[in-house]
Amino acid sequence: MNKEKEQLIEEFEHLTEDSAKFLFITRGKEFQQEAVEKLTALKQKISLFKEKAVENEDEDSANFALSLELFIGALISELRMWMALKEDDPNKAWDYLADAQLLVRNAAQAHRTAEERAEGYANKLYLLEKLLFPPQIFLSPGFIHTKEECSICGKEYGECEHIKGKAYMGKICHTIMKDIEIKEVSFVNEPAGKYRRVLQLTDEHGITRDLMTWKRIEKVD
Amino acid sequence: MLKIGNYVDVKKKAQEIGCNVPETLALIPRNFESARSKEDLVHESSALTVRKLWQQNNIIETPIEKPGEKLPLVAEAAFEWIGPTIFVAAMLLSQNPNLVTIALNVISNYLTDWFRGVVKERQKVKLNVIVEKKDGDYKKLEYEGELEGLKSLPGVIKVVYEKNE
Numbered sequence: 001m002n003k004e005k006e007q008l009i010e011e012f013e014h015l016t017e018d019s020a021k022f023l024f025i026t027r028g029k030e031f032q033q034e035a036v037e038k039l040t041a042l043k044q045k046i047s048l049f050k051e052k053a054v055e056n057e058d059e060d061s062a063n064f065a066l067s068l069e070l071f072i073g074a075l076i077s078e079l080r081m082w083m084a085l086k087e088d089d090p091n092k093a094w095d096y097l098a099d100a101q102l103l104v105r106n107a108a109q110a111h112r113t114a115e116e117r118a119e120g121y122a123n124k125l126y127l128l129e130k131l132l133f134p135p136q137i138f139l140s141p142g143f144i145h146t147k148e149e150c151s152i153c154g155k156e157y158g159e160c161e162h163i164k165g166k167a168y169m170g171k172i173c174h175t176i177m178k179d180i181e182i183k184e185v186s187f188v189n190e191p192a193g194k195y196r197r198v199l200q201l202t203d204e205h206g207i208t209r210d211l212m213t214w215k216r217i218e219k220v221d
Numbered sequence: 222m223l224k225i226g227n228y229v230d231v232k233k234k235a236q237e238i239g240c241n242v243p244e245t246l247a248l249i250p251r252n253f254e255s256a257r258s259k260e261d262l263v264h265e266s267s268a269l270t271v272r273k274l275w276q277q278n279n280i281i282e283t284p285i286e287k288p289g290e291k292l293p294l295v296a297e298a299a300f301e302w303i304g305p306t307i308f309v310a311a312m313l314l315s316q317n318p319n320l321v322t323i324a325l326n327v328i329s330n331y332l333t334d335w336f337r338g339v340v341k342e343r344q345k346v347k348l349n350v351i352v353e354k355k356d357g358d359y360k361k362l363e364y365e366g367e368l369e370g371l372k373s374l375p376g377v378i379k380v381v382y383e384k385n386e
Binding site: 104105106107108109114115118119121122123126140141142143144145146148157158161163164165166175177183186188190191192193196 | 263266269270272273274277291293294295296297298299300301331334335337338339340342343345
């Protein structure tokens with residue numbers, strides 16, 4: 001397993017370095033698409049390795065593979081972000097950026113393999129968010145709930161031993177809220193998820209604009 | 222940023238609304254001070270994680286919930302980590318003050334992992350601590366800021382506990 005791990009790391013490093021060449025807006029879309037395909041193929045290979053690790057109950061290897069999978073997922077999302085921007089679809093590009101940020105965070109949480117690399121990459125993605133996109137208005141819901149279910153074992157979160165944000169046998173622990181009541185929705189600068197944002201605003205003259213492109217949106221009766 | 226203010230008599234209030242009286246370390250519902258009855262009480266959803274972390278590190282809590290009781294949870298979908306309110310009894314501060322440091326370190330270490338892959342600027346924490354003072358008064362410490370800043374809390378708790386007003 002160790003030899004296989006070393007080989008995977010080598011392939012991962014080689015491919016991430018190669019893909020980094022295409023993480024720019026000026027690069028041809030065909031090269032970016034090719035990089036996505038290569039990364040997807042490696043991700044599949046790593047997933048198979050992870051399945052084997054889980055079968056062997058080798059938790060460290062399973063989490064190692066999860067970390068690489070997630071990191072590759074982040075790179076694929078960034079490549080797709082650049083492609084979406086070139087397709088004049090900034091809203092889609094934003095979602096890809098949000099995906100990349102989430103995936104790189106989970107990659108760092110999953111295993112120390114990606115930790116150092118993820119820190120630098122998270123900084124880069126943060127800068128891209130600030131430089132490429134206008135400031136966004138985020139919505140953050142507040143919930144009251146009576147139960148949380150653990151994503152790892154399915155038991156009530158308060159009654160199992162798993163901890164939110166930690167990796168267990170190739171999966172990150174999160175919780176599923178049950179019996180939810182929405183308490184409020186607030187506007188925030190730093191939301192938990194960057195997908196919930198205001199898409200359009202209507203000004204005092206009745207003009208509605210897309211907040212990302214500033215294009216006028218005509219009302220359809 | 223750290224704000225220090227007065228807080229209701231925790232033990233008296235716990236008795237009044239029919240909760241267990243916390244003797245050492247406890248997680249206090251976020252609205253404990255304003256709650257009119259036990260039915261009003263709600264915990265931060267992070268309370269479940271903190272409780273588990275303490276259990277896994279052999280830190281004994283004296284919960285205000287009676288055995289088998291479960292309080293509703295509140296979750297804000299904000300990026301910052303909103304911690305539960307921690308109650309520290311005077312008895313604990315006089316007999317085993319190191320336990321407070323250990324309990325806070327456990328949270329701090331967890332958050333270091335929690336914030337991996339997140340830029341420093343966004344690693345924000347909110348945590349309230351209620352201190353039962355030597356003289357029997359209660360103070361609320363409201364911390365809001367960077368994760369690093371949590372390190373200073375045990376020292377502040379000690380000073381607040383001992384200070385006569």
